Every structure is written in C-alpha cells, then in structure tokens.
Amino acid sequence: MDPIETLNNWMMTEGRCSDDPIRIVSHFCTTLVEGGVPLWRVNIGQRFANPLLIAWGVVWTPDGAESYDVTHARMLTDDYIGSSFEFVFENQRPLHKSLRNLDPDKDHSSYLEFAADGGTDYYATFLEYGDGSQHGCTFATRAEEGFAPEHLAMIEGALPGLSSAMEPITMRKSTQSLLRTYLGTGPSEAVWNGSIQRGERTTLEAVVMFSDLRGFTAFSETESEQEIFEALDSYFEVVVRAVEKNSGDVLKFMGDGVLSVFPISTVDDCAKRCRDAATCAQQILAALAALNTSRTQAGRSELAIGIGINVGQVSYGNIGSQGRLDFTVLGSAVNLASRVEGLTKTIGERVLATETVATHAPDMFTEPGHHEVRGVSSPIQIFGLVEPAP
Incomplete structure (x- = not known):
C-alpha cells in the first residue's frame, strides 16, 4: 500500500x-x-x-x-x-x-x-x-x-x-x-460529563466568597459605557486571578458581583480552604491597590470593593426550560456570604467573614463584634480580615 x-x-x-x-x-x-x-x-x-x-x-x-x-x-x-x-x-x-x-x-x-x-x-x-x-x-x-x-x-x-x-x-x-x-473548572466538567442535567444539582461543602464593587450604580450613571466595561474587566481580572491562584473556582458573575467557591474535599481540608480564601482576599486587595494606582495616574476614579466569606453547603445545577438553561448556584451558605459582604458598607471593613471561617484561620482575622444579618434570627459574630500592608 x-x-x-x-x-x-x-x-x-x-x-x-x-x-x-x-x-x-x-x-x-x-x-x-x-x-x-x-x-x-x-x-x-x-x-x-x-x-x-x-x-x-x-x-x-x-x-x-x-x-x-x-x-x-x-x-x-x-x-x-x-x-x-x-x-x-x-x-x-x-x-x-x-x-x-x-x-x-x-x-x-x-x-x-x-x-x-x-x-x-x-x-x-x-x-x-x-x-x-x-x-x-x-x-x-x-x-x-x-x-x-x-x-x-x-x-x-x-x-x-x-x-x-x-x-x-x-x-x-x-x-x-x-x-x-x-462555568469554571469543576462545574464545566460535570456539565461536559452529563452529570448535571436540567433539574439536577450537585451539592458540596465549600468556602464561599462573594465580592462586589462599591458605588457601582453611581459610577455607571456618570461614566461612559466603554469606561464601565473597562473597569469591570479590570476588576474581574483581579478577582479571577487571585481565586484561581488559590485553587478556587469562579462560579458566577452577577452584574458587578463575583461568586467564587473553594471546594472542601474532606473534613481535614476545611482549615486549608478557609486560609486559601482569606489569602485570596488579601491578594485581591493588593492587586486592586496596584490597579487603582494605574487608574489614578490615568485620571480615572479608583475602584472600591467589598468581600464576604462564609463556609457551608452549596448546590449548583442547570435550571430553565426545555430549550434554554442557566447555570446557577444556591444555598444558605451563598446567601449568608452575600449578606456578610453587604455589611462591609456599614462596618468599615473591606473584607468580612463568619466565625467558622475565622476560627480556621485565627491569625488572619480580627473581631469587629456581633452584628445583625438579614435573614438570621439573632446577631452573629463577624470578623474582619487582616489586610496586607500598603
């Protein structure tokens, strides 16, 4: 032949x-x-x-x-x-x-x-x-x-x-x-393998991190569309790089918010993943400071951020109609991370975490005190992150 x-x-x-x-x-x-x-x-x-x-x-x-x-x-x-x-x-x-x-x-x-x-x-x-x-x-x-x-x-x-x-x-x-x-690495593999179909969900223990830009609504009303998109791209790049560097997954972008998880594979893994999330938040703040220096030199306004960290059970899966699906993440741990992030607007700390997270990384957090959180019956302890030196 x-x-x-x-x-x-x-x-x-x-x-x-x-x-x-x-x-x-x-x-x-x-x-x-x-x-x-x-x-x-x-x-x-x-x-x-x-x-x-x-x-x-x-x-x-x-x-x-x-x-x-x-x-x-x-x-x-x-x-x-x-x-x-x-x-x-x-x-x-x-x-x-x-x-x-x-x-x-x-x-x-x-x-x-x-x-x-x-x-x-x-x-x-x-x-x-x-x-x-x-x-x-x-x-x-x-x-x-x-x-x-x-x-x-x-x-x-x-x-x-x-x-x-x-x-x-x-x-x-x-x-x-x-x-x-x-979708991120973990969820994409599940979807590709066919293990997450419409109506099905995957549940796992994870450290949840929710980050959000401060004053974005006012920013959107005063800046051009191009400037808004460029600012979002820069901010998302800062967050995604830090999350991936610390072996986390960015699961969802929600407007100017970013939902990330650091999956916990075993009980003994929880402390490490809490420290990974805290380290990630520190790296985000450091990278944001560098980004703001560049923005200031270019005559642009600085970007401010709030981050909430919690640990617990989350579920993700595909929901929607027979012809159109959306990938979403649900769970009380996600809700609490989002609400803890909301407290950064009033407490004066850029990164806040629940007690479980701080307990596993005590040297990385301070204790602002007990605070009321929407949807929680009584005040809970909220901890502030030890921020990186300028």
Missing part, C-alpha cells in the same frame, strides 16, 4: 479515536520523514471557538512535540500580522517560500528566525473541517535542496487524514474550553 494511503488510513481510524494531538502529529510527521520528506519543524495550528483563546496547536521537531495556546491579544501583534498563517487565510492558498536571501526589512520575523536557525525552505497550508473552519499548518526544512515538488505533494496528500484525526479533538477542546470559560 502507498505510504500516504497507509498514513491516511491510520489517521482516519486509530488516530481519530486516540484523543491525543501530540501522538497524532508525531505519527504524521515521523511517517512523512520515513517516506523521504525532510521535515525539521512542523506547526499544526487549530482555531478555538472561544472568547479568550483564539487558537491552540502542536509544534513538532525531531526531538519531540509540545502543545501551545494563543490568546486573542496575540493575534493583534506582529507575531500574526504578516505571518504565513495570515497569508494562507487571507489568500486562500498555500505558501511555498525559500528561507534563503531574505530581506530583514520586508520578510516576517518568523522567516528570519527559522533561517538563522538553519532553515532553508518553508511551506504553509491549511486544514479544512466539516463546519467550514480552516486551520493553518506550516512545515520547515533544513535540507540543502529544500522541499521538492514530490515532498509537497506527499504533505498535501496526507492532510485529509490529519484533518480527520484532528477535527474531533478540536471540536471537543473548543466545547470544553467554552464551558470552562463560562
């Missing part, structure tokens, strides 16, 4: 079911090399359907292969503009380019880098999937004579099989990344 036919057959059978992009790309490249194609560096790019990440891919060399991600921000830089990826997508045709005698003033930096590393010839083309999407791939060689026409014919002949193997992986990664983006 022809080696390309054999490769395509492997890709459409074993490769398609492997769910391992590095294995697929490695097999693709090594088979071509064994067939006489002098490959040195191969980049198989895959586009994401995701508002944060625009692409991912696998880079192969004879020494091994590794995967990478590309953000939307990077697409606006010189890494993409003028590159071979831009060329094949804009012109809808492959690019075959010698890496000899390049012009430093005109040729893209990637060509110059490949040439400096011994590259002699370069080929770029794209994979086409059933949904109409296109995904760029590039091939470079160090061979003295470069790529011969038969080499390029072998590459093109093997692309249908590579598309067959990579497309289902790309579709799954896009769907999973969207779920993580909007």
Whole structure:
C-alpha cells in the first residue's frame, strides 16, 4: 500500500479515536520523514471557538512535540500580522517560500528566525473541517535542496487524514474550553460529563466568597459605557486571578458581583480552604491597590470593593426550560456570604467573614463584634480580615 494511503488510513481510524494531538502529529510527521520528506519543524495550528483563546496547536521537531495556546491579544501583534498563517487565510492558498536571501526589512520575523536557525525552505497550508473552519499548518526544512515538488505533494496528500484525526479533538477542546470559560473548572466538567442535567444539582461543602464593587450604580450613571466595561474587566481580572491562584473556582458573575467557591474535599481540608480564601482576599486587595494606582495616574476614579466569606453547603445545577438553561448556584451558605459582604458598607471593613471561617484561620482575622444579618434570627459574630500592608 502507498505510504500516504497507509498514513491516511491510520489517521482516519486509530488516530481519530486516540484523543491525543501530540501522538497524532508525531505519527504524521515521523511517517512523512520515513517516506523521504525532510521535515525539521512542523506547526499544526487549530482555531478555538472561544472568547479568550483564539487558537491552540502542536509544534513538532525531531526531538519531540509540545502543545501551545494563543490568546486573542496575540493575534493583534506582529507575531500574526504578516505571518504565513495570515497569508494562507487571507489568500486562500498555500505558501511555498525559500528561507534563503531574505530581506530583514520586508520578510516576517518568523522567516528570519527559522533561517538563522538553519532553515532553508518553508511551506504553509491549511486544514479544512466539516463546519467550514480552516486551520493553518506550516512545515520547515533544513535540507540543502529544500522541499521538492514530490515532498509537497506527499504533505498535501496526507492532510485529509490529519484533518480527520484532528477535527474531533478540536471540536471537543473548543466545547470544553467554552464551558470552562463560562462555568469554571469543576462545574464545566460535570456539565461536559452529563452529570448535571436540567433539574439536577450537585451539592458540596465549600468556602464561599462573594465580592462586589462599591458605588457601582453611581459610577455607571456618570461614566461612559466603554469606561464601565473597562473597569469591570479590570476588576474581574483581579478577582479571577487571585481565586484561581488559590485553587478556587469562579462560579458566577452577577452584574458587578463575583461568586467564587473553594471546594472542601474532606473534613481535614476545611482549615486549608478557609486560609486559601482569606489569602485570596488579601491578594485581591493588593492587586486592586496596584490597579487603582494605574487608574489614578490615568485620571480615572479608583475602584472600591467589598468581600464576604462564609463556609457551608452549596448546590449548583442547570435550571430553565426545555430549550434554554442557566447555570446557577444556591444555598444558605451563598446567601449568608452575600449578606456578610453587604455589611462591609456599614462596618468599615473591606473584607468580612463568619466565625467558622475565622476560627480556621485565627491569625488572619480580627473581631469587629456581633452584628445583625438579614435573614438570621439573632446577631452573629463577624470578623474582619487582616489586610496586607500598603
């Protein structure tokens, strides 16, 4: 059997079911090399359907292969503009380019880098999937004579099989990344696995943290729409980074509020997760201070925040109609965290926690005293966070 036919057959059978992009790309490249194609560096790019990440891919060399991600921000830089990826997508045709005698003033930096590393010839083309999407791939060689026409014919002949193997992986990664983006890591896995259907819920013990911007209503009435969105994005970035750094999950954005949880897997884990949440709150305050310094220097108003922390049982799941679902989080622990956060407006502390949280991290909290909380029959002890030094 022809080696390309054999490769395509492997890709459409074993490769398609492997769910391992590095294995697929490695097999693709090594088979071509064994067939006489002098490959040195191969980049198989895959586009994401995701508002944060625009692409991912696998880079192969004879020494091994590794995967990478590309953000939307990077697409606006010189890494993409003028590159071979831009060329094949804009012109809808492959690019075959010698890496000899390049012009430093005109040729893209990637060509110059490949040439400096011994590259002699370069080929770029794209994979086409059933949904109409296109995904760029590039091939470079160090061979003295470069790529011969038969080499390029072998590459093109093997692309249908590579598309067959990579497309289902790309579709799954896009769907999973969207779920993580909007639901967080834990809930997205449950939804993806089908364990949370309409009307069903998952219950767990967790430290709950609710954060909210102060004076946002007045801010919204005086600032432009662009300034409001930019302020929210900056504030959300501060909170999300701190939560994820401390192994928490952001479950929901509610206007200018953020609901996060730090799941408790065992009874012995409770103290650690309470400290994680307290550390997260300290990091949020420190990052917000840095953000406000930048905003002040830019002539913008500072952002103020209130945070409430509680520990208890929470339930999350999908609710809605047969044709439209929403992911939501419920439970008395969530309600109390929100109401404790509301006390920050009157107590004068930016971060407040319930007694259970403070008991597990006594060195991280002070005790303002007993306070009435809406929905609770009698006053409860509320503790203030020891804030980071300015």
